[in-house]
Amino acid sequence: MLLGQATLYLTTVFTLLALALYGASLKNNRLLKLARFSFWLATFFCAISSFALLYAFLTHDFRISYVFGYSSSDLPLFYLISSFWAGQEGSFLLWLLIGFLLGLFVIKSAKEEQAPVLFYFTLVQVFILFMLLKKSPFELLPQAQTEGRGLNPLLQDPWMVVHPPLVFLGYAALTVPFAFAIAALQKNNFDTWYKRAFPWVSFSILSLGAGIFVGGFWAYKVLGWGGYWGWDPVENASLIPWLTSLALVHGLILEKVQGSLRKTNLFLAIISFLLVVYGTFLTRSGVLADFSVHSFADLGINAYLIFFMLLFLAVSIGLMLGRFPALKVQKTSTDPISQQKFIIYVIWGLAILSFLVLLGTSAPLITKILTQPSNVAISYYVKISLPLAVLLVLFLSFSPLLDWQKTDLTVLRKKVLLPFIIALALTLLSYLWGVKNLSHLLLLFFTLWALLSNLVRFFRKLPEGLVQTAGFMTHLGFALLVIGILFSSGYSRSQRVALEKGKPQTIEKFQLTYQGEIPEQNKQNSVSLLFAENGKSREVRPKLYFSDYTQEQMRKPYIRRGFTFDLYLAPLELRKIASHSDSAVILGKGESFEISGYKVTFVDYEMEPHTEGGQMKIGAKLSVSSNDSSLTLVPYQIVGGEEPEFHDVTLPDGQTKIILEKIIADSRQIGLIVHTEAQGAEPTETLLIEVSHKPLINLLWLGGVLVMLGSLLSIKRRVS
Numbered sequence: 001m002l003l004g005q006a007t008l009y010l011t012t013v014f015t016l017l018a019l020a021l022y023g024a025s026l027k028n029n030r031l032l033k034l035a036r037f038s039f040w041l042a043t044f045f046c047a048i049s050s051f052a053l054l055y056a057f058l059t060h061d062f063r064i065s066y067v068f069g070y071s072s073s074d075l076p077l078f079y080l081i082s083s084f085w086a087g088q089e090g091s092f093l094l095w096l097l098i099g100f101l102l103g104l105f106v107i108k109s110a111k112e113e114q115a116p117v118l119f120y121f122t123l124v125q126v127f128i129l130f131m132l133l134k135k136s137p138f139e140l141l142p143q144a145q146t147e148g149r150g151l152n153p154l155l156q157d158p159w160m161v162v163h164p165p166l167v168f169l170g171y172a173a174l175t176v177p178f179a180f181a182i183a184a185l186q187k188n189n190f191d192t193w194y195k196r197a198f199p200w201v202s203f204s205i206l207s208l209g210a211g212i213f214v215g216g217f218w219a220y221k222v223l224g225w226g227g228y229w230g231w232d233p234v235e236n237a238s239l240i241p242w243l244t245s246l247a248l249v250h251g252l253i254l255e256k257v258q259g260s261l262r263k264t265n266l267f268l269a270i271i272s273f274l275l276v277v278y279g280t281f282l283t284r285s286g287v288l289a290d291f292s293v294h295s296f297a298d299l300g301i302n303a304y305l306i307f308f309m310l311l312f313l314a315v316s317i318g319l320m321l322g323r324f325p326a327l328k329v330q331k332t333s334t335d336p337i338s339q340q341k342f343i344i345y346v347i348w349g350l351a352i353l354s355f356l357v358l359l360g361t362s363a364p365l366i367t368k369i370l371t372q373p374s375n376v377a378i379s380y381y382v383k384i385s386l387p388l389a390v391l392l393v394l395f396l397s398f399s400p401l402l403d404w405q406k407t408d409l410t411v412l413r414k415k416v417l418l419p420f421i422i423a424l425a426l427t428l429l430s431y432l433w434g435v436k437n438l439s440h441l442l443l444l445f446f447t448l449w450a451l452l453s454n455l456v457r458f459f460r461k462l463p464e465g466l467v468q469t470a471g472f473m474t475h476l477g478f479a480l481l482v483i484g485i486l487f488s489s490g491y492s493r494s495q496r497v498a499l500e501k502g503k504p505q506t507i508e509k510f511q512l513t514y515q516g517e518i519p520e521q522n523k524q525n526s527v528s529l530l531f532a533e534n535g536k537s538r539e540v541r542p543k544l545y546f547s548d549y550t551q552e553q554m555r556k557p558y559i560r561r562g563f564t565f566d567l568y569l570a571p572l573e574l575r576k577i578a579s580h581s582d583s584a585v586i587l588g589k590g591e592s593f594e595i596s597g598y599k600v601t602f603v604d605y606e607m608e609p610h611t612e613g614g615q616m617k618i619g620a621k622l623s624v625s626s627n628d629s630s631l632t633l634v635p636y637q638i639v640g641g642e643e644p645e646f647h648d649v650t651l652p653d654g655q656t657k658i659i660l661e662k663i664i665a666d667s668r669q670i671g672l673i674v675h676t677e678a679q680g681a682e683p684t685e686t687l688l689i690e691v692s693h694k695p696l697i698n699l700l701w702l703g704g705v706l707v708m709l710g711s712l713l714s715i716k717r718r719v720s
Contacts, residue, residue, distance in 0.1 A: 002052070003052045004053050004138045007052065015038075015125050019122045025114075025119075032114060036107060039104075043100035043104060050093055053084060053093060054081065058081075060148065062145040062148050063145075065139045065140065066087060067083075067148060068149060072148040072149065072151070073148065081161060086151060088135065089136065091164060092132050093137055096125060100125065102173060102176065106118065109199075110183075113183050113187070113193075120178070151549075159214055159222075166208070170204050170207040170209075170211055173203050173208070178269055178274075180269070188323060194252050195256070197269060198256065199719050205249060205714075206708060206712055208238060208245070212235075213708070216228035216229050217701065223555075236279075236357055236361040237279030239357065240357055244268055245272050247268055247347045250343050252265055259330040261347075262327060262329040266320070270316045274309075275354075277305075277308065277309050281306065284301065285305055335406045337407045339402040342399040346395050349392045349395065353392075360376040360380050360381060360384070377615055393478075394450075396453070397449040397450040401457075418452075422452055423448035423452055427445040427448060435490075435491070443482065447486075457472045467713050467716055468717070473709055474710030474714070476703075481703030483699050484700025484701070487695045487696040488696060488697035493693045494690055494693075496690050497690075499512060499686065501687075502515070504530070508691075510531065512532075515539070523545060527544050542555070542569055543555065543556035544573075544574060544687075565695045565696065567691065568694055569690075572688045572690055573688040582675050583673070583674045583676075584674075585671070586669055586671055589604065596651060596655065596656050598626050599624070600658070602620060602621075603621040605670075606621050606636070616638070616639050616640050618638075618663060619635065620670045624652075631652075633649040635658050656676045659673040661673045
């Protein structure tokens, strides 16, 4: 038997022993020391098991199925380490190890509540262990192999080293407030639970939030589709408990100050953890295999996942039903315009957003039970999040300016006036710049107002120490985050360009020249582009290659980063094509242009639902006429998925194609690309590339950093 498997069994033995002893310690404190020692031993053997798996990767032990499946001997050291958590079995072991290490700190912080808190905390460790025993990372192959299958090229990135550990650190941290809440309900003692849970909630927000932001940055940097969040069910599985944790941290402020919202906070602490378990079920059971690019295959652990999910749910509901009716709490202020009430409004906003995202994420499971499995379109998430984002930033606009119990409206008007005027002026400038959508203007106005209101409070609090600015810094980060998302998503523009080898093309203010393909030793070939701006040129090398691992074309973009925008160059395809010319045409209804002896007139839009759930087919009805004939052609896009699908039409000459590139809704115009092939010309090597302009995306990353710094300061404040 391998050392790793043997120590995994020993981990199980001592974890079960610790669980039994902590359970017995609920009535007999003399067993507490033995329970603690058993937990320490379980932690020790789990660490040995984890190091054994890491050693197997570093020494290329291809006898082990998991090592064979996720590594190869040519991987650099960093990626060998990250191969540890590249698959389900290793990520469960990582989650288990992090849980045990955090448990050592929980033992110290739980104090006299150690027995009930550690009992429920250890029960969660048993849940993870059972899944590892069902599918072990130390399972041997029938026959040892000389080489491994390798690591997915998308995972060969430095962010892979930190992203999964951060997410699992957040998951493990959410176990702690859950354990404190359940222990408080069981003991019917609520005097100290929130004080001990508060730092852990802040820590889970920090770690899980950092994991989410790192994941978004990684997707933007590597995947080549220009986005950072695709509302994928696996992404949402991390987002939902993070949102409920944000709601919880606001509720704990009210409980700490005046003892209110205790029931709400206990519920949020419990539901945040249960959402982690539910997310684990969704992503690890194979339910989302057809709907998520991140979903894991079914390892045959569905029964375990469902059993533990129902167990935790039953215990939680039973204790809440038993204790809540008799639980007395202080009421909050009745003044609707007070800081207390606005904190409650924020909690409600976050809770509703969490529920609606959960509903969309669960759509494949719900529809599978009822009818044919299907998923919601990305447009669903946009429709639910936009109005709630407007409300949340509205609350953040007022909240820093309000008094705790009752606000003097005359004083409030004076406080509000300057941030209001500046936010309004900046919104009007944005309107002149091109932001015409009413909901976008409202979101921008309230976000700028929130930014300025919190900025004022930040600088007023700063003399008291940086730690005292934690909440305002987090709110500043959130406001910048919203502005970055609004502009980079809503006002990004993209165009697909065919670059013939050696022929420069001007795109916006930049000049691009495709110089050829560059072979790399690791077979991850690059394409050489001469990138010129402001009279200076440099070579840039985005990647475009065929992966033997995925049997697919892989891409990695080049990003020219700037203060106000990023220029995103994503190679799509290399091919030999005949010489051609492309021209862009903008048409309003009834307007025409002439090409190759044909008169093309834009008649009207054609819109209809597509067969895929939530997607829409948008076409442009074109009348095409010549001296002796006329016909109607409809180029169209299918929108609502991750990227629009373009379907072109060909004129009767067989040489001219028309592509519906964009819909300009505000002016009721369309943008067409007219593509004409040149007859008799030799095919030339051509790089098809997508060039995207991402305005103010750096505000998104800066906002994420400030949210994390604010969370870090909050932890320091709560601990001290």
